[in-house]
Amino acid sequence: MAELDLKQLGVRGVNSALHGLVDGANEQDWLITNPMGQHAIACGLDAPLNVTIKGHVGFYCGGMNQHAAITIQGHAGVGVAENMMSGRVRVTGSASDSAGATAHGGLLVIEGDASSRCGISMKGIDIVVGGSVGHMSGFMAQSGHLVVCGDASDALGDSIYEAILFVRGDVSSLGADCIEKEMRPEHLAKLTELLAAAGMEGEPAEFRRYGSARELYNFDIDNADAY
Amino acid sequence: MCGIVGLYLKDRKLQASLGALFAPMLIEMTDRGPDSAGFAIYRDPVGDDQTKFSLASDDPGMEWTALCEGLEKALKCAARIEVQSDHAVLITGGEALAAQAWLGANCPDVRVVGSGRSIEIFKQTGLPKDVVEQFKLTSAQGSHAIGHTRMATESAVTTAGSHPFATGLDLCLVHNGSLSNHNDLRRELERGGIIFQTENDTEVAAGYMTAKLRQGLSLHEALEAGLVELDGFYTFCIGTADGFAVVRDPIACKHAVLAETEEWVAMATEYRAIAHLPGADTANIWEPEPHKIYTWGSVH
Numbered sequence: 008m009a010e011l012d013l014k015q016l017g018v019r020g021v022n023s024a025l026h027g028l029v030d031g032a033n034e035q036d037w038l039i040t041n042p043m044g045q046h047a048i049a050c051g052l053d054a055p056l057n058v059t060i061k062g063h064v065g066f067y068c069g070g071m072n073q074h075a076a077i078t079i080q081g082h083a084g085v086g087v088a089e090n091m092m093s094g095r096v097r098v099t100g101s102a103s104d105s106a107g108a109t110a111h112g113g114l115l116v117i118e119g120d121a122s123s124r125c126g127i128s129m130k131g132i133d134i135v136v137g138g139s140v141g142h143m144s145g146f147m148a149q150s151g152h153l154v155v156c157g158d159a160s161d162a163l164g165d166s167i168y169e170a171i172l173f174v175r176g177d178v179s180s181l182g183a184d185c186i187e188k189e190m191r192p193e194h195l196a197k198l199t200e201l202l203a204a205a206g207m208e209g210e211p212a213e214f215r216r217y218g219s220a221r222e223l224y225n226f227d228i229d230n231a232d233a234y
Numbered sequence: 235m236c237g238i239v240g241l242y243l244k245d246r247k248l249q250a251s252l253g254a255l256f257a258p259m260l261i262e263m264t265d266r267g268p269d270s271a272g273f274a275i276y277r278d279p280v281g282d283d284q285t286k287f288s289l290a291s292d293d294p295g296m297e298w299t300a301l302c303e304g305l306e307k308a309l310k311c312a313a314r315i316e317v318q319s320d321h322a323v324l325i326t327g328g329e330a331l332a333a334q335a336w337l338g339a340n341c342p343d344v345r346v347v348g349s350g351r352s353i354e355i356f357k358q359t360g361l362p363k364d365v366v367e368q369f370k371l372t373s374a375q376g377s378h379a380i381g382h383t384r385m386a387t388e389s390a391v392t393t394a395g396s397h398p399f400a401t402g403l404d405l406c407l408v409h410n411g412s413l414s415n416h417n418d419l420r421r422e423l424e425r426g427g428i429i430f431q432t433e434n435d436t437e438v439a440a441g442y443m444t445a446k447l448r449q450g451l452s453l454h455e456a457l458e459a460g461l462v463e464l465d466g467f468y469t470f471c472i473g474t475a476d477g478f479a480v481v482r483d484p485i486a487c488k489h490a491v492l493a494e495t496e497e498w499v500a501m502a503t504e505y506r507a508i509a510h511l512p513g514a515d516t517a518n519i520w521e522p523e524p525h526k527i528y529t530w531g532s533v534h
Contacts, residue, residue, distance in 0.1 A: 044504065044508070062515060065504060065506050081515075082519055084504065085489060100519075101519075104489075122521045123486055141486075
């Protein structure tokens with residue numbers, strides 16, 4: 008495993024080294040040491056590398072990732088794996104707000120808790136959280152899956168489009184236009200697949216599914232007086 | 235934007251290196267606030283019959299010794315003053331309110347930036363590293379400190395508009411965010427006798443806390459009232475005589491992270507400010523929840 012010391016190379020140095028690698032490069036496994044909570048570590052990767060970051064990271068770690076498997080051995084700051092396209096990002100600790108924001112694809116696994124706005128405006132990513140998520144998670148979530156093994160705080164799935172939310176624990180409250188929906192066999196199958204992919208324990212039957220009531224998609228003429 | 239940091243030392247052995255531990259936290263937040271910086275440090279408590287005033291003046295020829303002698307003579311009490319760049323720490327006997335009134339009447343250009351038994355406040359425009367150097371923060375000893383790096387949004391970049399803002403004896407406040415109802419609140423508080431030095435929104439939050447404490451509310455109660463009446467985005471860190479408090483608005487858009495070990499408790503806008511502390515790697519680290527008040531030390 009090749010090592011990159013962020014203290015010596017700086018964020019730009021570390022990211023440049025990883026950006027220079029292409030599919031089939033000799034060195035596929037990388038260890039980043041001394042992250043010191045710096046921002047934008049391992050952003051914009053575009054090759055099927057295995058990158059391990061030893062320690063806590065700052066904002067936007069693994070953002071825009073394509074193909075790479077990134078493991079953060081610690082906590083992650085705001086916007087981990089934001090706008091990820093494909094690949095995997097795993098956080099062994101907890102994540103701050105807006106984890107997986109606007110991400111189009113790939114799998115984000117947070118072993119601990121995720122704070123507010125987890126999966127905000129997600130566009131196809133699958134997110135599995137081992138612990139609980141904060142308020143406004145799944146806000147304007149468009150597609151993909153958000154699996155929460157713990158509880159969800161206030162206004163889950165506010166203004167949600169077509170993303171599918173699975174929560175095992177309590178939901179403090181649902182946001183506008185988010186409702187509980189029937190868990191059909193295809194949902195149980197998908198949930199089983201996601202939990203297995205994330206390496207999470209959990210009985211799929213214990214989860215409940217939430218999604219869009221689709222009441223906000225079209226203007227309701229009966230509300231005309233409100234404007 | 236803006237960065238806020240706080241460090242409270244549980245292990246007394248670390249007190250000799252408070253400044254050395256705290257200065258890198260403040261400097262790390264330069265990206266979030268390059269316009270001005272400031273900090274409150276709690277050290278060398280004076281006797282029950284004394285008060286410590288942190289003073290600042292824009293006049294390079296300021297005669298601090300004359301000020302001290304004038305006050306001694308007028309109030310018939312012993313006083314001493316220690317100058318630190320364009321700030322000075324005045325320690326005086328006698329009534330705190332009388333001393334404050336005398337300063338207001340006789341030295342109108344001198345700003346009282348803090349007062350209490352152990353608090354000392356220093357703040358200035360410029361990069362955090364320059365402010366750290368100007369007030370010799372790195373060599374400072376003490377029990378705890380809170381600090382702020384400012385990116386100005388709601389009012390001008392001035393020394394007076396820099397944080398921390400004093401809210402009462404040994405109390406001060408730093409703020410990341412912006413308040414949207416500060417003009418209304420300022421007018422209301424002014425009617426209640428609170429005097430403001432700037433157009434700054436954070437000074438209104440500080441004035442609000444001062445007013446609530448004067449009404450007899452505890453700090454915890456004052457913060458709870460603030461959660462209802464202060465409209466806007468904020469993470470506040472409030473320094474107290476022997477600890478600090480942290481509170482975030484109900485939406486919690488403004489970042490904050492807390493970390494605790496056996497030796498210290500730290501608060502920062504971003505974890506990278508805390509990463510410098512010994513044992514940060516293995517500290518208990520979490521994000522403070524919205525609408526919840528966290529406190530360390532006893533909060534009066």
